[in-house]
Amino acid sequence: xxxxxxxxxxxxxxxxxxxxxxxxxxxxxxxxxxxxxxxxxxxxxxxxxxxxxxxxxxxxxxxxxxxxxxxxxxxxxxxxxxxxxxxxxxxxxxxxxxxxxxxxxxxxxxxxxxxxxxxxxxxxxxxxxxxxxxxxxxxxxxxxxxxxxxxxxxxxxxxxxxxxxxxxxxxxxxxxxxxxxxxxxxxxxxxxxxxxxxxxxxxxxxxxxxxxxxxxxxxxxxxxxxxxxxxxxxxxxxxxxxxxxxxxxxxxxxxxxxxxxxxxxxxxxxxxxxxx
Amino acid sequence: xxxxxxxxxxxxxxxxxxxxxxxxxxxxxxxxxxxxxxxxxxxxxxxxxxxxxxxxxxxxxxxxxxxxxxxxxxxxxxxxxxxxxxxxxxxxxxxxxxxxxxxxxxxxxxxxxxxxxxxxxxxxxxxxxxxxxxxxxxxxxxxxxxxxxxxxxxxxxxxxxxxxxxxxxxxxxxxxxxxxxxxxxxxxxxxxxxxxxxxxxxxxxxxxxxxxxxxxxxxxxxxxxxxxxxxxxxxxxxxxxxxxxxxxxxxxxxxxxxxxxxxxxxxxxxxxxxxxxxxxxxxxxxxxxxxxxxxxxxxxxxxxxxxxxxxxxxxxxxxxxxxxxxxxxxxxxxxxxxxxxxxxxxxxxxxxxxxxxxxxxxxxxxxxxxxxxxxxxxxxxxxxxxxxxxxxxxxxxxxxxxxxxxxxxxxxxxxxxxxxxxxxxxxxxxxxxxxxxxxxxxxxxxxxxxxxxxxxxxxxxxxxxxxxxxxxxxxxxxxxxxxxxxxxxxxxxxxxxxxxxxxxxxxxxxxxxxxxxxxxxxxxxxxxxxxxxxxxxxxxxxxxxxxxxxxxxxxxxxxxxxxxxxxxxxxxxxxxxxxxxxxxxxxxxxxxxxxxxxxxxxxxxxxxxxxxxxxxxxxxxxxxxxxxxxxxxxxxxxxxxxxxxxxxxxxxxxxx
Numbered sequence: 001x002x003x004x005x006x007x008x009x010x011x012x013x014x015x016x017x018x019x020x021x022x023x024x025x026x027x028x029x030x031x032x033x034x035x036x037x038x039x040x041x042x043x044x045x046x047x048x049x050x051x052x053x054x055x056x057x058x059x060x061x062x063x064x065x066x067x068x069x070x071x072x073x074x075x076x077x078x079x080x081x082x083x084x085x086x087x088x089x090x091x092x093x094x095x096x097x098x099x100x101x102x103x104x105x106x107x108x109x110x111x112x113x114x115x116x117x118x119x120x121x122x123x124x125x126x127x128x129x130x131x132x133x134x135x136x137x138x139x140x141x142x143x144x145x146x147x148x149x150x151x152x153x154x155x156x157x158x159x160x161x162x163x164x165x166x167x168x169x170x171x172x173x174x175x176x177x178x179x180x181x182x183x184x185x186x187x188x189x190x191x192x193x194x195x196x197x198x199x200x201x202x203x204x205x206x207x208x209x210x211x212x213x214x215x216x217x218x219x220x221x222x223x224x225x226x227x228x229x230x231x232x233x234x235x236x237x238x239x240x241x242x243x244x245x246x247x248x249x250x251x252x253x254x255x256x257x258x259x260x261x262x263x264x265x266x267x268x269x270x271x272x273x274x275x276x
Numbered sequence: 277x278x279x280x281x282x283x284x285x286x287x288x289x290x291x292x293x294x295x296x297x298x299x300x301x302x303x304x305x306x307x308x309x310x311x312x313x314x315x316x317x318x319x320x321x322x323x324x325x326x327x328x329x330x331x332x333x334x335x336x337x338x339x340x341x342x343x344x345x346x347x348x349x350x351x352x353x354x355x356x357x358x359x360x361x362x363x364x365x366x367x368x369x370x371x372x373x374x375x376x377x378x379x380x381x382x383x384x385x386x387x388x389x390x391x392x393x394x395x396x397x398x399x400x401x402x403x404x405x406x407x408x409x410x411x412x413x414x415x416x417x418x419x420x421x422x423x424x425x426x427x428x429x430x431x432x433x434x435x436x437x438x439x440x441x442x443x444x445x446x447x448x449x450x451x452x453x454x455x456x457x458x459x460x461x462x463x464x465x466x467x468x469x470x471x472x473x474x475x476x477x478x479x480x481x482x483x484x485x486x487x488x489x490x491x492x493x494x495x496x497x498x499x500x501x502x503x504x505x506x507x508x509x510x511x512x513x514x515x516x517x518x519x520x521x522x523x524x525x526x527x528x529x530x531x532x533x534x535x536x537x538x539x540x541x542x543x544x545x546x547x548x549x550x551x552x553x554x555x556x557x558x559x560x561x562x563x564x565x566x567x568x569x570x571x572x573x574x575x576x577x578x579x580x581x582x583x584x585x586x587x588x589x590x591x592x593x594x595x596x597x598x599x600x601x602x603x604x605x606x607x608x609x610x611x612x613x614x615x616x617x618x619x620x621x622x623x624x625x626x627x628x629x630x631x632x633x634x635x636x637x638x639x640x641x642x643x644x645x646x647x648x649x650x651x652x653x654x655x656x657x658x659x660x661x662x663x664x665x666x667x668x669x670x671x672x673x674x675x676x677x678x679x680x681x682x683x684x685x686x687x688x689x690x691x692x693x694x695x696x697x698x699x700x701x702x703x704x705x706x707x708x709x710x711x712x713x714x715x716x717x718x719x720x721x722x723x724x725x726x727x728x729x730x731x732x733x734x735x736x737x738x739x740x741x742x743x744x745x746x747x748x749x750x751x752x753x754x755x756x757x758x759x760x761x762x763x764x765x766x767x768x769x770x771x772x773x774x775x776x777x778x779x780x781x782x783x784x785x786x787x788x789x790x791x792x793x794x795x796x797x798x799x800x801x802x803x804x805x806x807x808x809x810x811x812x813x814x815x816x817x818x819x820x821x822x823x824x825x826x827x828x829x830x831x832x833x834x835x836x837x838x839x840x841x842x843x844x845x846x847x848x849x850x851x852x853x854x855x856x857x858x859x860x861x862x863x864x865x866x867x868x869x870x871x872x873x874x875x876x877x878x879x880x881x882x883x884x885x886x887x888x889x890x891x892x893x894x895x896x897x898x899x900x901x902x903x904x905x906x907x908x909x910x911x912x913x914x915x916x917x918x919x920x921x922x923x924x925x926x927x928x929x930x931x932x
Contacts (some may be wrong), residue, residue: 070889094866094891181912188913192925213911215879264909265871 005113007104011046014076020102021193024077026055035063041161051078053108058221060086060178069100075234081116081131082221084124085254086177090216091121091256095180097123102181123258132252144236159237160200163207165230168198172210172234175227178217185209211237214247216262219254248273277311278403281337282395283328285319285344285373292317294378294674296388300343303392309403311335320350328354329361337363339402343371343395355838364407366727366851371395393932400931404924413898415501416601417441417842422493425453426472427816427827428606429479429895434835435604436484440842443598444479445507446489450555451476457538459638459646461824462688463719469554469641476556490561494595496603497652497874499899500811501847503600511591513562518540518586521558525578525587526550536565536643540633543643543650548578548587553641562587602811602838605785605795606831607778609817612667612771616674617858620666620768625651627746628739628766629690631685638692648696650765657764660693662686662704663736667771669707675771675792680821683710687720688772689767690729701731703751703761714827733758739766742767774819786873787812794820805834813837852919853900861892867906868893875899876906 006085007116011023027038029047035054039062040046060083062068063075079087084103091098097120105116105124118124140148147155170186173179185205186194194209195202220242224234248271251262282304286292304313312335316324319342331337340363342354347370357367373391381387417440421432424446432444450456456476457748480487488507495506529546536545538552546569552725568575569589579587586622611632614622622628627650629637640646650657664682667674683706692703709731711720723729736750745762749763752759774780774793782789788796795818798806805813813834816827841847856867858881868876879894893915895906907915916922 093866095862095864180862181860182862183912183914185911185913188922191923193913193922195924260869261866264866 001105003113004049006047006115007051007106008046008049011049011076011103012043014102015040015046015106019074020076021071022068022075023049023104024075025049025104026051026057026059026078049078051106051113052221053107053111053113055108055113056226057175058083058086058177058219058223060090061175061180063087063096063101064090064177064180069096072099072100074102076104078104078106080105080107080221081124081127082219084121085128085131085219086221087121088128088254088257088259089178089219091179092254092259092261093180093217098257111232116148128252128255132255135246135252140239143233144239147236147240159207160204162232163203164200166198166203166207167230167234168196168203168206169229171229172207172224175223176210176214177221177223178219179210179233185213190198193248207232207234207237211241214238215241216249217253218242232268260275277604279311279330279335279337280309280339280399280402281331281335282310282313282340282343282399283306283319283324283331284313284315284373284395285324285342285347286315286317287378291344291374291378291391294381294384294387295391296315296384300373300391300395304341304395304399306395307399310399311337314593319344319562320353325357328357328806332358332363333359338367339363339399339405340368340403341371341395342368342390343373344371345374345530346370350576357512364636365406367402369402369405370397371398375476394509397928397931399826401924401928403777404921404927405919406921408918411853411897412846413499413501413849413853415841415844415847416503416599417509418443418598418600419604419838419842420445420503420598420600421507421604421606422478423453423606423608423818424448424451424479424487424489425606425608425816426455426475426824427608427818427822427831429454430828430831431604431606431815431835431838432485433475433844434832435838437768438835438839440484440839442482442485443507443600444485444487445491445493446487447492447510449490449512449561450551450557451479451487451489452552452554454632455824456475456552456554457540457632457639458635459640459642460688460692462684463713463715464812465688465691467640468880469639473556476554476605480556487557488558488596491596493781493784498600499652499873499875499896500809501601501841502898503603503811505598505600505603508599509594509596511564511593512559513564513567513587513589513591514560515586515588516557516559518584519559519561519582520584520586521550521584522548523560524583526560528577529580530575530577531566531568534563536677539636539643540630542633542636543627554836562589572739579747598884602813602841603785604815604831604834604838605807605818606786606811606815606827607775607781607818607836609772609821610752610775612674612773614666614768614770615637617666617768619738620663620736620766621741621746622768625741625766626650627657627745628768631682631689631767631769634689635685638689638696641724646696648693652777655764656697657700658697659701659703659761659763660690660765661736661746661761662689662702662767663705663748664704664767664769665735665771666768667773668769670771672846673786675773677792677821678710679769679772680710681772681823683720684713684716684823686767687711687723687729687767690728691723694723694727694729698715701730701863702728703732703748703763705734705736705748707735708733713823734759774818780816785809794818805830805837811841845908849898850902852902852917853897854895854902854904854915854917856893856895857916858892858894858913860912862912863891863893864911865893866909866911867915870905870909872903872905873899873901875901 014020023040026035029036194205218238283298301313301315356366359365371394377391390801421428421444432442436442498504529548533546548562548860564570581665636642640883666680694849711717733754734751738749748761778793797804815831875896881889
């Protein structure tokens, strides 16, 4: 049985038994290589679920829809390792209760999607630990290497160029499962710290601010870059922050739901290299 | 409509010599919203304050800027003046044009320009300031005194005698602390037990004091006037109410060879014991670590001989939760580990003892009944060498500070020795004599001139045994040559150090301590008994080395602070605290983790039927210290600081 069939029948089983009230998964999109999220609530709709190598979006953000989890019922959701990590971060930040979430875990290897064993967030500890180790040895992508080689001035003008295309549509914010604030700081107008118009300075402010707000929290799912209509490689900003956080504090966000946020916790052996 | 008054202070020459105050005043006069701008030589003087008050009333000012010195210096002065004129004091701001301007810039034009910018930015801020009201919090009129030595007892008695309620917690089985171990006390040579035990009994029997011995403070939460304290009552295995203190169990305990802590290892005790004869309460405890029953499951001799069935081996630690208004910390000190000085042979030669051991030898209630005898053979030593500063004033090995009491107690030891052994010789190696208290210098002179103590100014480098004598080699720096003294006994005046767990305990209390572990006072000179945490006070040697008179004086000072606190029904606190916008708070609890004062609580938001809708952060105004850590942490800017709101700071920045 293919993994797609496996999860379709599991979805049917859970929905018929009433174990879950909804399955959040991937469905066919507007073109053959595109997927869109589907929200399945009855067993006979389960055949709309698709799982293949084009299923890239991290769906965990949909769990935060107001009221979805307020009735204590369970929801199943398709998640990769990154997605499960984001689930743990959301739980650590008190945004959801993992006991209400059933995970349909999968990974993409080469030209195939493969299921991961386990159904509860806590079941994936070893998978996440392996991902942490793998990240350390993972080579940086080409563009990132190019950026690292630049002088600060060159890098600044690179990002200036990239951000000049930003149209402040906030699609990155909408797509990011970690952008769950009830009111985003950029929507503040009393006082207005960040300019709303899409000129270069305001764009720079917004994108850097978002990167800083994700420091120690980003699971590098890539939703931001995929969502950006201006093709800005936003994930590279977050990747750089994640590198720093991992190198400085050995912190890999989303290890489990008890993990303390790196910027609000204190350990006696924290490095203090930044204190002169 | 804003009506701001700007008052430019010359601070004599301090500001006016550099900053063009007239130009600054003129610039402010024309700034939008400013009704009046004036300059004056000293606004902090009476006529200066009067002119501010007059302007507030006459012009109907809605805000005041005093461009002057640091707000640390005179913010309170000017706020008070504003309040006296009917303006809310939080509508008064200080523009620091002295420390931040005239004192740090050499160019007058630039300094003037900067002074204008600083003042203008604050005018913009003050336009957005709100009237703030002081926060009132109730006071629980019950004090916790931690430590039952002389400092703790004194503080407890002073508070209790003034009518306050006191809980006195001591971690040992009896009150008394180190003072109970001493023989005679300088500079009057009255017997320590004679003046200490009546105090111990008074504390134990005082109707306002609840005495908890063999107990430790586990957790301290809350804030001034409203602390929540958890005390662990360690299992004594002896029922305090049933026990009559007859001592049969102590007599019959088969374990006899446990080194007695109270006698500094010079005597033994059984597994069930009272620390010393005059212990208060005079009821034994079982030392679980050494008890045969707890080790092997057999024995229970004490239980068999007990007439009142007071022994209970099933007893467990118990926890007491107390509501406390103020805390006095009097946890005392320890003496430094003498193994630091291998060359002095402590531990290797039984006749090398510490000052505290000598106290036990000299004490009438000690292991020798007050006869000064060598631990090795019980003979009276004919020559005793005292080595001062064994660990103190020695940054390379010991501690840098002076232990303060050693000069005095060494003089006392030499004197006691001379009084008990008229033929004996005593030699004191000293660095210099520090005897600055009342009657202290006279005391050391007496030791030297009347009781024949031979003082040698210099350090001891080496100590070894030869023909049954302890050979002490040192240097006499006044004669400029090495000396060698054959001794029968050597006494080390070891450094006074904090309790080994002092740093940990400071964290439990939420107070600071220095590099050694002595607790820090709020201000060395002006607030010596307060800690930086409101409502927690210090007494005795837990703060720094202290003798008995100093400890007692500080304990009474701490008690007076507690009583001043208890004299009020409500406490007034600065209203500069964090405020959370519940509408935008997402309840991530980052602020809860970030808050160093545990001032943020989780609050449920429910609908009319009581169903939980969501949870948000809520700031406890009594606990919040207004540090702003939560404000910087909150990603969604939901938390703001009263008096320093985002809006005010933004205006200040834009005013530059």
